[in-house]
Amino acid sequence: MHFSDDDLSKFRNHHAKAAADAAIERHLAECRDCAETMELFREVDAALERPQVWADVPAFLAPPRRLEELVAEQAAIERQNADALRRLAPHLKSPMHFEDADVAGTARFHDAGVVRMLTAQAAALRDSKPKFALELATAACLVARKLNSDELLLAAATRERANALRFLGKFREAITALDEAESIFRRMPDAMFDLAIVDYIRATVAIQFEERASEALELARSAIRTFREYGDQQRELAARLVESEAVGTVSGSSASAAAYEEVINLARGLGRDDILAHAYHNAATAYVELSDLDKAERYYAEALARHDEQGNAVGKANCEWELARMLVVRGRLQRGANALDTARRRLLQLGLREEHALATLDWAGARLALNHPEGVAAACREIMVHYESEGATRNARLALAYVHEALRQGTATPQLIRQVRDYLTDLPRHPEVTFPPPA
Amino acid sequence: MPNREGHETLLQGVIRAFGLRPTHIARVAQRLAGELGMPSISRNHVMRLSNGEASATAERIFIIVAAVNELTGQAFRAGDLFRLEPGARPTAGAGGTPSLPLSSDRNPLSRIWRTFVAEESGQSAEESFEKLYSEYAVLLRQVAIRRYGIPPDDAEALVHETFLGYLQRHTYVREVKGYLFATVKHRCVDYWRARQREAPLLPEHDTADERQQASLDTLERDLTVAAVLARLGEKCRETLHGFFFKGEPQDALADRLDTTPGYIDQLISSCRRRAMELYRSLTGRGR
Numbered sequence: 001m002h003f004s005d006d007d008l009s010k011f012r013n014h015h016a017k018a019a020a021d022a023a024i025e026r027h028l029a030e031c032r033d034c035a036e037t038m039e040l041f042r043e044v045d046a047a048l049e050r051p052q053v054w055a056d057v058p059a060f061l062a063p064p065r066r067l068e069e070l071v072a073e074q075a076a077i078e079r080q081n082a083d084a085l086r087r088l089a090p091h092l093k094s095p096m097h098f099e100d101a102d103v104a105g106t107a108r109f110h111d112a113g114v115v116r117m118l119t120a121q122a123a124a125l126r127d128s129k130p131k132f133a134l135e136l137a138t139a140a141c142l143v144a145r146k147l148n149s150d151e152l153l154l155a156a157a158t159r160e161r162a163n164a165l166r167f168l169g170k171f172r173e174a175i176t177a178l179d180e181a182e183s184i185f186r187r188m189p190d191a192m193f194d195l196a197i198v199d200y201i202r203a204t205v206a207i208q209f210e211e212r213a214s215e216a217l218e219l220a221r222s223a224i225r226t227f228r229e230y231g232d233q234q235r236e237l238a239a240r241l242v243e244s245e246a247v248g249t250v251s252g253s254s255a256s257a258a259a260y261e262e263v264i265n266l267a268r269g270l271g272r273d274d275i276l277a278h279a280y281h282n283a284a285t286a287y288v289e290l291s292d293l294d295k296a297e298r299y300y301a302e303a304l305a306r307h308d309e310q311g312n313a314v315g316k317a318n319c320e321w322e323l324a325r326m327l328v329v330r331g332r333l334q335r336g337a338n339a340l341d342t343a344r345r346r347l348l349q350l351g352l353r354e355e356h357a358l359a360t361l362d363w364a365g366a367r368l369a370l371n372h373p374e375g376v377a378a379a380c381r382e383i384m385v386h387y388e389s390e391g392a393t394r395n396a397r398l399a400l401a402y403v404h405e406a407l408r409q410g411t412a413t414p415q416l417i418r419q420v421r422d423y424l425t426d427l428p429r430h431p432e433v434t435f436p437p438p439a
Numbered sequence: 440m441p442n443r444e445g446h447e448t449l450l451q452g453v454i455r456a457f458g459l460r461p462t463h464i465a466r467v468a469q470r471l472a473g474e475l476g477m478p479s480i481s482r483n484h485v486m487r488l489s490n491g492e493a494s495a496t497a498e499r500i501f502i503i504v505a506a507v508n509e510l511t512g513q514a515f516r517a518g519d520l521f522r523l524e525p526g527a528r529p530t531a532g533a534g535g536t537p538s539l540p541l542s543s544d545r546n547p548l549s550r551i552w553r554t555f556v557a558e559e560s561g562q563s564a565e566e567s568f569e570k571l572y573s574e575y576a577v578l579l580r581q582v583a584i585r586r587y588g589i590p591p592d593d594a595e596a597l598v599h600e601t602f603l604g605y606l607q608r609h610t611y612v613r614e615v616k617g618y619l620f621a622t623v624k625h626r627c628v629d630y631w632r633a634r635q636r637e638a639p640l641l642p643e644h645d646t647a648d649e650r651q652q653a654s655l656d657t658l659e660r661d662l663t664v665a666a667v668l669a670r671l672g673e674k675c676r677e678t679l680h681g682f683f684f685k686g687e688p689q690d691a692l693a694d695r696l697d698t699t700p701g702y703i704d705q706l707i708s709s710c711r712r713r714a715m716e717l718y719r720s721l722t723g724r725g726r
Contacts, residue, residue: 048679056662059577193612231621
């Protein structure tokens with residue numbers, strides 16, 4: 001229970017007259033929240049005694065100048081946005097509707113409002129429909145280029161496109177888009193906040209794709225400082241997630257788990273469920289690496305519930321996949337295989353082809369371990385791998401060819417499947433390395 | 440007195456806290472209604488409203504709020520005295536908030552763009568932006584002038600540009616206050632960087648001096664309190680000025696304002712509480 005501002009204000013009045021209310025005084029000694037409020041009262045009271053404060057009041061009483069100009073600008077932007085949304089709404093029902101509309105090629109969609117709305121919609125769908133988000137962001141970039149008037153619109157759309165590409169694992173294209181966005185932002189005033197968002201996305205790419213942990217750590221910490229300065233707690237916590245991951249690569253899983261626990265506490269305290277979902281998810285992965293499977297399972301479950309609540313289909317599908325893998329690790333092969341089958345199908349639906357390939361191999365390994373190879377060959381033939389470099393795609397197909405051949409000959413083993421899986425996991429980071437033929 | 444459900448209504452709370460009488464509220468409200476050409480209200484209706492036994496139209500809420508503000512010297516808003524139904528929000532016009540269905544999916548898509556309207560504020564986009572500007576423009580200008588030594592006219596332009604920049608980024612800036620303050624700070628630093636030969640020593644150049652830092656923090660705090668005082672009603676300002684600045688005892692204040700010391704005691708507490716609410720809102724600190 002806390003005391004109200006009214007109680008504390010009255011207490012200040014009386015306290016000034018040395019008639020302290022003992023109950024409030026006792027409470028203040030124990031309650032940080034009320035003590036902080038009392039400190040604010042002291043600050044305000046002290047300021048009220050300073051002549052300069054009262055001398056400054058008239059400046060604040062004068063009506064703000066240039067308000068009309070800004071309100072007109074704001075109204076114009078609101079009108080553009082609302083109008084763009086009305087025109088776009090029928091075409092945002094599905095990717096097919098959107099493709100049919102040919103937004104980028106149709107003159108009536110070529111205005112600033114459309115770029116803003118497409119960029120914002122791409123950001124909103126990034127978690128749940130990453131492929132569609134990429135299409136929207138790409139269209140936003142194309143329209144922004146045609147406008148050729150507002151560099152901020154183009155930079156923001158390009159940055160969002162990089163973000164969508166990151167969600168789809170297309171890291172090289174994401175880096176190219178980030179370079180482009182950054183070069184535009186650097187030409188503009190007030191770019192620090194925008195550049196911090198670019199740094200944050202770069203840090204995630206550096207840690208997810210390139211294993212450049214030190215660089216990721218530096219970028220994440222720089223972004224954290226800026227987000228803190230700009231009061232953006234949500235982005236600050238998101239950058240702390242990346243920092244925790246980078247800490248793991250630099251200092252090990254134990255340090256990473258500790259860093260994630262800190263983010264979990266902060267996010268819980270601030271009621272940031274979106275961040276909490278990712279923090280639990282990543283902490284669970286750290287606990288798997290530390291072989292603390294019970295804790296990992298609990299954390300994946302926490303993450304899954306939150307991803308589900310927030311409609312983050314990608315996060316949810318990844319959690320389901322991890323939980324299914326844990327069933328297999330714990331020796332519950334049949335249940336694990338069933339869960340992996342569901343997870344891999346879901347990943348494919350979401351357009352996460354690399355994840356689908358790995359999950360299918362997980363499932364294949366479980367089926368072979370159960371001595372139930374039926375359907376495995378057909379499922380593995382459906383694996384479509386396409387990496388950003390041609391060499392990586394060729395190498396991946398070569399590795400998979402070993403699986404297909406072994407399955408055809410009936411000699412495939414869970415060990416071979418795991419070997420190919422591990423190889424494919426590392427392939428984006430080392431696209432030039434070829435698969436070593438099994439002994 | 441609590442209403443039939445056993446809860447005190449917001450209006451009852453204010454009436455109790457300020458020692459008001461429904462008769463007085465009704466009298467002032469009737470005068471205001473007459474002046475403004477709005478429907479009048481009886482004492483009985485005020486009592487039934489305060490007990491939560493009746494509902495009021497927007498116009499009656501308006502005159503009751505105005506009457507209470509006149510009697511107390513506070514700057515209450517409708518939401519401080521009445522629990523407003525969500526439906527009371529103004530409908531979106533051309534500049535308002537569109538809420539178009541964007542998808543036939545079972546799960547509605549998230550709001551894809553953030554307007555300038557806080558969801559719960561019940562204000563139009565325009566009102567909301569005006570409020571934001573009114574709250575921060577002068578404060579930011581004063582910070583630029585006093586903390587960073589920017590000439591007044593340039594400070595005006597600098598703050599204007601900052602707000603323009605925010606308007607262009609409103610779809611992704613989530614913490615408006617933090618964004619505005621940090622951007623003004625960087626613009627001030629850039630201002631002097633571009634005029635290196637005439638640049639004064641900015642706070643950022645000498646952060647090692649803790650005493651100077653503390654005095655700059657006090658400067659910002661004082662400017663914020665001045666902004667708060669400007670937003671309080673005249674009566675509150677006068678009371679706080681008398682009590683805190685001139686050090687007038689409550690008895691003397693009561694004599695001067697022709698009221699009782701008990702009422703002054705209540706007024707000081709309430710005005711200080713309101714000042715705290717505004718201070719918190721401007722600084723983002725505390726509960």
